[in-house]
Amino acid sequence: MDKNITIYNFMDTFYCCEVFRDKFCEEMVTEHMLVYLCSGELDLIAPNKKQYHLEKGQSFFLPRNHKMVKIKHPSKNGEPFKGLFLQLKTPFLRKMVSEINFDPKAKRLRPETTPYILLPEHPFLKGFFKSLESYFDAQEYPSEALMENKEKEAVLTLLQVKPEVVSLLFDFAEPFKIDLESYMNDNYKSDLDMLYALTGYISEFAHYTGRSLSAFKKDFEETFHLSPGRWLTKRRLQEARRLMENGEKPLEVYLQVGFKNLSHFSTAFKREYGFPPSELEAKAS
Numbered sequence: 382m383d384k385n386i387t388i389y390n391f392m393d394t395f396y397c398c399e400v401f402r403d404k405f406c407e408e409m410v411t412e413h414m415l416v417y418l419c420s421g422e423l424d425l426i427a428p429n430k431k432q433y434h435l436e437k438g439q440s441f442f443l444p445r446n447h448k449m450v451k452i453k454h455p456s457k458n459g460e461p462f463k464g465l466f467l468q469l470k471t472p473f474l475r476k477m478v479s480e481i482n483f484d485p486k487a488k489r490l491r492p493e494t495t496p497y498i499l500l501p502e503h504p505f506l507k508g509f510f511k512s513l514e515s516y517f518d519a520q521e522y523p524s525e526a527l528m529e530n531k532e533k534e535a536v537l538t539l540l541q542v543k544p545e546v547v548s549l550l551f552d553f554a555e556p557f558k559i560d561l562e563s564y565m566n567d568n569y570k571s572d573l574d575m576l577y578a579l580t581g582y583i584s585e586f587a588h589y590t591g592r593s594l595s596a597f598k599k600d601f602e603e604t605f606h607l608s609p610g611r612w613l614t615k616r617r618l619q620e621a622r623r624l625m626e627n628g629e630k631p632l633e634v635y636l637q638v639g640f641k642n643l644s645h646f647s648t649a650f651k652r653e654y655g656f657p658p659s660e661l662e663a664k665a666s
Contacts, residue, residue: 389517392528394470397517400462405620405636407450407570413469413550414443415535417510421462425497426450430475433497440506442498442539444549445471446589448568449497464514467535471553477536480553503542509534561597561604564590569616570639585607613639618653621646622661631658 387399400421417440425433425441437442437456443449453462488533500506513531516523523531567588586609587597598609605612617638626633635646650658 391400391516391522391619394468394528394532395513395516396466397514398453398462398466401455403455404453404462405451406453407448408442409568409585410447410449410472411585411588412591413445413468413474415467415539416441416443417465417506417513419463419465419510419514420460420587421456421463421464422454424452424454425496426452433499435499438502438507440500440502440510442500442543442546444498448589462606467513467532469532469536473477473529473532474536474551475553477533479549481536481540481547497550498546500539502540505538506542509538523594536557561600563589565601565605565612566616569613570617570620583596615653618650620656621650625658625661630662634658 385401386404389397418435418437420437422437425435427433432524433441437460453464455461460549509531536550539550568586583597584594587594590597592600601609601612607615617640621631621634621638621640624637625631631647632643635643638646638647640649647657
């Protein structure tokens with residue numbers, strides 16, 4: 382467990398994350414999410430490589446079915462990064478859609494062109510997030526009924542301050558089935574530990590490639606002739622070896638290819654190739 386990170390989780394819907402030093406993470410967002418920065422700074426990198434920088438007091442909306450790269454930073458004055466994350470899950474939104482009066486004149490957003498939506502600094506949003514923050518400060522879990530009311534408040538507040546998100550919020554179409562080999566080769570460095578800790582990385586990859594879990598496993602083994610976990614480890618080690626043969630050091634490489642600590646990387650490398658990564662480092666020098 383990383384002592385520089387504290388995560389509170391309410392019913393897999395509402396999260397508070399505190400980070401005490403710079404933290405890079407990469408994950409797939411499978412449900413809509415509202416995010417608010419209580420303190421610290423956050424850099425976001427979109428799939429098209431466009432970068433966004435957010436600071437204390439700012440909030441944004443993440444549509445589902447996007448890959449998200451985040452770099453969390455403590456404040457320059459020493460405050461830790463503290464962010465609030467509220468998922469707006471599809472089953473809840475399906476129930477709520479009948480309660481919403483759509484504005485036919487509202488501008489529409491296309492999900493493929495809007496992976497991150499910065500929200501205005503509105504007192505309604507600030508008040509809503511401050512009410513959520515109080516649950517963590519009190520160290521007391523809200524009831525399920527209270528949490529559902531807060532989700533409704535989140536949707537209604539979001540639609541008031543940014544009405545054009547309605548076309549994203551209530552779009553229940555599933556992602557198209559995409560090419561598995563291309564997708565996995567583009568995303569094998571994703572933050573595996575984070576994905577697995579939240580919902581199970583195989584389920585995340587299945588959803589993001591537009592497949593059921595059983596279809597994903599079947600297509601994966603037909604494509605790669607290995608289980609997903611074995612292929613991910615092998616692919617990361619191949620890339621690590623390539624980088625070290627070109628002069629990079631194990632200490633520089635293991636994070637680049639998605640491992641969480643040097644010891645785990647060294648053990649996996651020796652198991653795969655029969656010698657430790659330090660031997661490649663010695664040859665390179």
